[in-house]
Amino acid sequence: MKREDLLAAEVYGYSYQHYQEKLEMNHPRFKKLMPETISILEKAEKENWAEEKLSKTLDISSEHVAGLLDSFRQAIDIVDAPTPAVSFRRSVINTIKNALPVGLYSEKEIEKLAIQICYRTADLGYLIDQREKKLTDYSEDLRWEPDI
Secondary structure: OOHHHHHHHHHHHOOOOHHHHHOOOOHHHHHHHHHHHHHHHHHHHHHHHHHHHHHHOOOHHHHHHHHHHHHHHHHHHOOOOOOOOHHHHHHHHHHHHOOOOOOOOOHHHHHHHHHHHHHHHHHHEEEEEEEEOOOOHHHHHHHHOOOO
């Protein structure tokens, strides 16, 4: 997949494999609409558009613009990571941050978080497969600790 496809998968909450399958089916939402939105978001970020302009351009309500921009910025951080392992680490961190406001007070909430981390693991596998590498090729990146 191209970078814009990975960004779209991140912004819209699809696993990379599922997004790839939709591309292979020539699904217009995945082939055209979502990548076009990503292109608009990139332009808006580069040119520092006002939220109102972005709202009108994307034809979405103004209350959804901030959330979409946040998702896009998270997607950039994940997709533009230097390695699949760093991408994975960033995606797991964002997954945990997104789960915290909801809370982790019940088995159901913990299970939902575990499922999302499993999706992130599947995305890591997808990225590694695309590079024709092995998980062990990224062992050092996965074990990296910032304070050591």
